[in-house]
Amino acid sequence: MADQLVAPPLRVLVAKVGLDGHDRGIKVVARILRDAGMEVIYAGLRQTPAMIAAIAAQEDVDVVGLSMHNGAHLTLAPAVVKALRSAGLETAVVVGGIVPDVDLPKLEAAGVASVLGPGASADEVVDAVRAAAAAPAAPAGP
Amino acid sequence: MSGIPLEPVYGPPDAELPGQWPFTRGLHESMYRSRLWTMRQFAGFGTAEDTNGRFKEILRAGGSGLSTAFDMPTLMGRDSDDEMALGEVGRAGVAIDTVADMEDLFADIDLGTVSTSMTINSPAAIIFAMYVTVGDRRGVPRDRLGGTLQNDILKEYQAQKEFIFPPRPSMRLVTDVMRFCSAELPRWHPVSISGYHIREAGSTAAQELAFTLANGFAYVEAALRAGLSLDDFAARLSFFFNAHIDFFEEICKYRAARRIWARWLRDRYGATDNRAMQMRFHTQTAGVSLTAQQPEVNIARVAIEAMAAVLGGTQSLHTDSFDEALALPTEDAARIALRTQQVIAYESGVTNVADPLGGSWLVESLTDELERQAEAIFAHIDSIGSGSMLDGVIAGIESGWFQAEIADASFQFQRKLNEGRWIQVGATAFTDGDDTRPSTLYISEQVEEQQLKRLAETKRARDEAAVDAALGRLRADAARAEINLMPALLAAADVYATVGEVVQSLETVFGTWVETPSV
Secondary structure, eight states, X not given: OHHHHHSOOOEEEEEEBSSXXXXXXXXXXXXXXXXXXXXXXXXXXXXXXXXXXXXXXXXXOSEEEEEEOSSOHHHHHHHHHHHHHXXXXXXXXXXXXXXXXXXXXXXXXXXXXXXXXXXXXXXXXXXXXXXXXXXXXXXXXX | OOOOOOOSSOOOTTSOOTTSTTOTTOSSSSGGGTOOOEEEEXXXXXXXXXXXXXXXXXXXTTOOEEEEEBOHHHHTTOOTTSGGGTTTTTTSSBOOOSHXXXXXHTTTOOTTTOEEEEEOOTTHHHHHHHHHHHHHHTTOOGGGOEEEEOOOOHHIIIIIOOOOSOHHHHHHHHHHHHHHHHHHOTTEEOOEEEOHHHHHTTOOHHHHHHHHHHHHHHHHHHHHHTTOOHHHHHTTOEEEEEEOSOHHHXXXXXXXXXXXXXXXXXXXXXXXXXXXXXXXXXXXXXXXXXXXXXXXXXXXXXXXXXXXXXXXXXXXXXOOOTTTTTSSOOHHHHHHHHHHHHHHHHTSOGGGSSSTTTTOHHHHHHHHHHHHXXXXXXXXXXXXXXXXHHHHHHHHHHTTHHHHHHHHHHHHHHHHHHTTSSOOBTTTBSOOSOOOOOOOOOOOTHHHHXXXXXXXXXXXXXXXXXXXXXXXXXXXXHTOXXXXXXXXXXXXXXXXXXHHHHHHHHHHHHOOOOOOOOO
């Protein structure tokens, strides 16, 4: 317990990647993480994997959270993991949004730490981010 | 059912009747007794050919209108071969790059008789020019083209966030489409002022009502500034609302909306023709109300929401499919959604009497309360616009006021859910039981490949000099605010200029809009 009290708060970068503008979920998640005591940076809409890696490096974040409702998760989430790893960062990536079950193993293989589906509770969101920060960094997929 | 005779409408002798100003009780005296609402199911995925197949299925199954969902790159004015489009081609709707795709999308469908709705905003004028071009090529007179273009850019900045250009030049594109339709396409609704996305982004019912109507007033003022005749163009405006799960609140929202619109159009803007004061609207059940858990329960939610839209007097309706919290709907799920509307229309009996809930103490007082809350919001917008709703709405967008109001409301609702103060059956309570996932629509990666091939073929076959000339004219026209851009957009469509090329040409004159991120 004592460790947790003195540990610096987790730093989380949340972003929308790709063209999708549905930002209701990510804004709610940002506030949930902030209420849980984390430092949250919202990068905004239409970020590219390279832009996310650059902000992650500059802001020294522990976790990157991506929100996706556009069906492009299999292209974009692995690209973000790759961009982070090639920038030499071990930052964990958590994906939230509409992701079909059949795609989950593919995202895991691509180095995504966890995926939060529709209806995830606030506690589940916070737990997933804490767990991702604590786990060893997953390598990017092939 | 048992043969008890029913009057067409009920109420005391001095009551406002359906069809009477200010239309609280509905636009028409007999409402659904004489004509049902249009069952208009939204569809779009993959290539134009894929969606064309779904369209024909909808028409065969008894749907009476088509409604097109475009993919994210098209909605954002990007071509399928744009770097930012990677992974998004044909995913959340149909991919349209050039007029060749538009021809495929409506292959074997008679544009002279079908009513087509196109859900697109920032590049709406460009896509519309492609549709009109397809009609021209098939010899369909422009005055026979019927349908609706969403073309509501204001709510993009506030809620849906599919913006390209800054607000003012975007408003010019909207008014250019309105002017073009006034002159040539009398059966076309050039703007569908949409609260749907405002609500989906997390607003309350009162905010949906107030922000949507405020945007409507802004378009009225923009059209008046452009010199259009109010009675003429206002009769062609239409609206699009959400049908959420709070049954009576939704019904009263529609009743209040009609009344406010009629009052403002007459009293503030000076309309004299009843048609200009009548708010016509489409409704879609609330995507956000659907749960991924126990998804079959969504069929019940959709039925309740659709019933609210009907009791609220909607002109057309889309019912969501039960699997939409998981993926785009399968054909089977989309059919159940249409059948839900048909059960309401043909079995439930609610269509026998116009405004059957009129006079209910709850319904009348909730209608009044929603109107009161909306008026308070209008007063705020009017004041930040120094007496102009158009300037007030744009100022509210530029300062992020609308966006913050919506985000706050969305977070408040999420709190309620987390704290158990709002129950979602099967998701936050009553969670035991079968939670099998239905099989969902899967869009293969091949769609992107096919579309890229199609685009490359179209580009190879076209006359590049003609494209350059058309884009040059477009840039020149864009630089002169008094010129309507529709003729230049039609000319560009006709020579197979792509959506992306047209958007980039306009960007050189208009610039782009970037939102300041805030949570």
